[in-house]
Amino acid sequence: MDIAACILIPLAGTMAGAAMVFLMGNKLDSRIEKLLLGFASGVMVAASVWSLLIPAIGLSENMSIYKWFPAAAGFMAGILFLVGLDMLMPHLRLDNDQPEGLKLKIKKSTMLALAVTFHNIPEGMAVGVALAGTLIGDTGITMAGAFTLATGIAIQNFPEGAIISMPLKNDGISKPKAFIYGTLSGIVEPVFAAITIAIASLIVLVLPYLLAFAAGAMVYVVVEELIPAAQSGENFNLGTIGVALGFVVMMILDVSFG
Numbered sequence: 668m669d670i671a672a673c674i675l676i677p678l679a680g681t682m683a684g685a686a687m688v689f690l691m692g693n694k695l696d697s698r699i700e701k702l703l704l705g706f707a708s709g710v711m712v713a714a715s716v717w718s719l720l721i722p723a724i725g726l727s728e729n730m731s732i733y734k735w736f737p738a739a740a741g742f743m744a745g746i747l748f749l750v751g752l753d754m755l756m757p758h759l760r761l762d763n764d765q766p767e768g769l770k771l772k773i774k775k776s777t778m779l780a781l782a783v784t785f786h787n788i789p790e791g792m793a794v795g796v797a798l799a800g801t802l803i804g805d806t807g808i809t810m811a812g813a814f815t816l817a818t819g820i821a822i823q824n825f826p827e828g829a830i831i832s833m834p835l836k837n838d839g840i841s842k843p844k845a846f847i848y849g850t851l852s853g854i855v856e857p858v859f860a861a862i863t864i865a866i867a868s869l870i871v872l873v874l875p876y877l878l879a880f881a882a883g884a885m886v887y888v889v890v891e892e893l894i895p896a897a898q899s900g901e902n903f904n905l906g907t908i909g910v911a912l913g914f915v916v917m918m919i920l921d922v923s924f925g
Contacts, residue, residue: 670798673810673817674860677790678853680821684828685849688842691833698905700826704897705909707823708889711790712910713917718816719793719882722800723875725807730875737875744876745789745883752785753891783827784852786892789884790820791856795863796877802864803871815924819917824853 720738727734794817800808832849840848863881867874897906 670802670864673798673814674794674857676814676817677787677794677820677824677856678850680824681787681828681853681856682850684825684830685832685846685852687829688832688845688849691829697900698902700830701897701902701906702909703826703829704893705906705911706913706916707826707909708893708897708906709910709913709915710819710823710917711885711889711893711913713914713921714793714816714819715882715885717918717921718797718812718819719878719885722797722808722812723878723882726800726875726878730872738879738882741876741879742883742886745880745885746887748880749786749789749884749887749891752788756781756785782892783831784855786888787824787827787853787855788859789881789888790824791859792863792877793881793885794820794856795860796867796874796881798860799864799867800874800878803867803874811924812921815920819920820856822916823913824856828853 720742723738723741724734727737730737794813797808797813797816798810801810801813828849831852832845863877867877894906894910897903897909
């Protein structure tokens with residue numbers, strides 16, 4: 668698997684979701700949306716554990732510090748990074764109509780797109796740091812594992828692409844433009860993947876911290892955005908089922924191919 672192709676896999680998931688603007692009505696069925704959001708949550712939690720935190724702890728065993736420290740420090744740094752983004756960037760939560768972050772006059776659909784765009788940053792970092800581990804060598808991270816992580820993130824990007832593009836269409840934007848805007852929300856992933864590869868490849872010692880950082884940021888997105896949206900209103904059991912399915916699927920993929 669080529670490095671560049673692996674970097675682009677998550678973006679392909681976003682594009683596929685955004686393409687639903689051409690195939691579906693004005694709104695994604697709430698039951699399907701809850702199931703998909705739950706599934707995305709399960710995938711991200713499982714990926715954070717098996718693809719990021721466990722390798723981070725493994726890489727720390729030979730360091731002259733407690734082997735849990737890089738994973739714990741990186742995880743909390745990832746959480747705090749996303750807390751800072753949420754406080755500063757104007758955005759709209761999936762389960763709430765009240766804008767958060769700095770108060771600017773921006774359309775609600777645009778703020779929703781911004782929320783997903785900013786929250787795609789840790790996913791790009793996760794793929795990048797996994798690929799950096801394969802390039803460095805002797806890290807226990809394989810190309811198959813990086814590919815599995817990228818595929819899992821692409822799967823969870825699908826509902827996000829649809830959730831962005833379809834409201835844009837309802838705001839009077841044409842279907843092609845809504846598709847483009849939905850796709851653009853995922854552009855930050857390959858960009859931050861490339862940046863993370865460069866950083867981790869230059870400074871090998873930061874690799875476990877970066878792995879855990881990406882895990883913390885991804886878990887923050889799940890707890891702050893995805894699960895509340897999947898559990899709001901009616902049919903919330905579908906969100907719970909989705910979490911279980913997503914977690915099991917990603918766990919199987921990682922254990923089988925990672």
